[in-house]
Amino acid sequence: MIRESQESDLEEVFNLIYSAFGNKAESDLVKQLMLDKDLFFSLVYESPDAILGNVVVSKMAMKPVTNLLIGGVAPLSVLPKSQSAGIGAQLMRAAITKSRGMKLDALFLLGDPNYYGRFNFKVSNLANDYSSEYFQALELTKDCLVDVKSKVIYANAFASL
Numbered sequence: 259m260i261r262e263s264q265e266s267d268l269e270e271v272f273n274l275i276y277s278a279f280g281n282k283a284e285s286d287l288v289k290q291l292m293l294d295k296d297l298f299f300s301l302v303y304e305s306p307d308a309i310l311g312n313v314v315v316s317k318m319a320m321k322p323v324t325n326l327l328i329g330g331v332a333p334l335s336v337l338p339k340s341q342s343a344g345i346g347a348q349l350m351r352a353a354i355t356k357s358r359g360m361k362l363d364a365l366f367l368l369g370d371p372n373y374y375g376r377f378n379f380k381v382s383n384l385a386n387d388y389s390s391e392y393f394q395a396l397e398l399t400k401d402c403l404v405d406v407k408s409k410v411i412y413a414n415a416f417a418s419l
């Protein structure tokens with residue numbers, strides 16, 4: 259089942275992120291996002307025995323400012339032994355549904371377009387600090403990004419990634 263992450267999950271979630279990525283950068287990122295109060299939400303996929311997956315959506319900004327409410331999906335992590343079983347996809351769909359419920363206008367992420375294309379993310383040409391072919395956006399409010407000229411800014415915690 260997928261549910262919101264709770265305080266009591268934190269250690270297990272940090273260990274999960276560490277084992278998915280093989281280094282501490284991503285778990286440190288989530289810790290800093292929490293300290294900075296820059297999280298929109300964190301969801302976990304829980305089996306009867308353990309937490310197997312996690313997805314985090316954090317606050318983003320645009321410069322110059324717009325009236326759009328936007329979030330960054332990162333990190334998405336699934337325990338190595340539980341990968342390729344659809345857990346990542348279920349977490350992504352739940353994150354998209356929750357973001358719609360919270361009235362976010364768009365989500366952004368950095369990742370393989372072959373994977374995230376299946377959730378309708380599209381490579382974005384908006385300016386950002388990573389500016390790569392891996393920077394993608396999903397409009398939750400139809401066409402909300404069409405006329406945007408602003409730069410998309412990740413939360414401060416990403417600067418140390």
Ligand SMILES: CC(C)(COP(=O)(O)OP(=O)(O)OC[C@H]1O[C@@H](n2cnc3c(N)ncnc32)[C@H](O)[C@@H]1OP(=O)(O)O)[C@@H](O)C(=O)NCCC(=O)NCCS
Binds near residue numbers: 333372
């Ligand atoms: C990426 C990740 C979250 C996907 O979760 P998952 O539960 O394994 O994914 P799903 O079961 O929904 O989908 C599996 C498919 O995703 C694709 N996929 C998995 N990992 C991928 C990756 N790192 N890059 C591109 N495609 C990937 C493959 O096509 C895979 O198909 P397969 O089952 O034929 O191998 C998970 O593999 C993971 O935690 N990886 C390590 C951390 C990471 O790289 N996170 C993403 C950062 S953008």
